[in-house]
Amino acid sequence: MTPDAPLIDRSLFGPGPTNTYPEADAALVRPLLGHLDPVFIQLMDETCEMLRTLWGTTNARTLPLSATGSGGMEAAFVNTVHRGDVVVVAINGLFGQRMAELASRLGARVVPVESEWGRPLDPDDVLRAHPSPAIICAVHAETSTGVRNDVAALGAGKGDALLLTDHVTSIGGMPLAVDDWGIDVAYAGTQKCLSVAPGLAPFTINDRAFERRVERPTSWYFDLGLLGGYVGGDAGGKRTYHHTAPTAMVVSLHAALTRILSEGLDAVTARHEAAGAALQEGLQEMGLELFAAEGYRLPQLTTVRVPDGVDSAKVRAYLLQTFSIEIGAGIGEFADSVWRIGLMGHNAQPRSVALVLGALKQAIAATR
Numbered sequence: 001m002t003p004d005a006p007l008i009d010r011s012l013f014g015p016g017p018t019n020t021y022p023e024a025d026a027a028l029v030r031p032l033l034g035h036l037d038p039v040f041i042q043l044m045d046e047t048c049e050m051l052r053t054l055w056g057t058t059n060a061r062t063l064p065l066s067a068t069g070s071g072g073m074e075a076a077f078v079n080t081v082h083r084g085d086v087v088v089v090a091i092n093g094l095f096g097q098r099m100a101e102l103a104s105r106l107g108a109r110v111v112p113v114e115s116e117w118g119r120p121l122d123p124d125d126v127l128r129a130h131p132s133p134a135i136i137c138a139v140h141a142e143t144s145t146g147v148r149n150d151v152a153a154l155g156a157g158k159g160d161a162l163l164l165t166d167h168v169t170s171i172g173g174m175p176l177a178v179d180d181w182g183i184d185v186a187y188a189g190t191q192k193c194l195s196v197a198p199g200l201a202p203f204t205i206n207d208r209a210f211e212r213r214v215e216r217p218t219s220w221y222f223d224l225g226l227l228g229g230y231v232g233g234d235a236g237g238k239r240t241y242h243h244t245a246p247t248a249m250v251v252s253l254h255a256a257l258t259r260i261l262s263e264g265l266d267a268v269t270a271r272h273e274a275a276g277a278a279l280q281e282g283l284q285e286m287g288l289e290l291f292a293a294e295g296y297r298l299p300q301l302t303t304v305r306v307p308d309g310v311d312s313a314k315v316r317a318y319l320l321q322t323f324s325i326e327i328g329a330g331i332g333e334f335a336d337s338v339w340r341i342g343l344m345g346h347n348a349q350p351r352s353v354a355l356v357l358g359a360l361k362q363a364i365a366a367t368r
């Protein structure tokens, strides 16, 4: 790329990353802070506190891990899965499959409970899969299929098991109540409905799960025993060096969370719901068929079938070249037959709905 290449301004309407909140962008150009600077420590403390509000938890161990969402997943599993544990994993998409893969790498006895892609998991099936699992795992918002799973029902029926859940696409886009829903360990990411660049993984773990943790996890970087002292909670407020926090990213997340909470969590959720409903209605009016089961469709990530005779890749290329709009392809066997359209965070607005519907209509007509 030449040094004077133009700044390309995409509309990121795929499954992530999404366009960032202007507040999150503005924070990135502030002069860098050191990671032990008292000003940064204050910002980190406030970030953890705002994350507690978004998670719906009072967990002391709530922090943004220095990683993308996948690092949050890694941290959740390496700290809680002991070799030989029975781990029930609900699978109705790619991210459920990854949970099973991680648990299996850690030597767990994985009990997969599958349901068809595009359909929600049945909480009773998951709860009946084993009489006494150590851990039950599920994805709240399956980004690969656009389906919402009922994790609260798993929390209500989990018995002595720990409930470990993925909220990468749900945090900041839909209601979330970690404590009320009985979730013990949860991870998320910044690049979806939080509308911050990829790079941090909001994470929370309660005392019950922390007490049962793996003493010396195979990962040093994600060892929560060490990280606790780093963010303050476990060292009586004194910070001990573990790794250098990505300070610019934390400051950007702080700005986005401040914005989200000043808009109000209910208002933010309602904005996502309205945008998702308008998009889904508009797609159906165009004669397209939605992929995810009715009643379980995510507002922030819509999956729609590619019509017969339409080339998925050509349409996506046209959208990118003509309108600078990115949408996502499907995953796995649905790679060519499904599109994934995200209206997350800053993009959950009426103008994005109008833009993507108009552009998609033109792209389909032009590439047929």
Ligand SMILES: *Cc1c(COP(=O)(O)O)cnc(C)c1O
Residues within 6 Å of the ligand: 016, 068, 069, 070, 071, 095, 139, 141, 142, 143, 144, 166, 167, 168, 169, 189, 191, 198
């Ligand atoms: C995007 C996503 C991840 C992975 O997050 P990265 O930021 O890509 O590492 C995990 N789970 C779900 C449900 C996701 O949508």
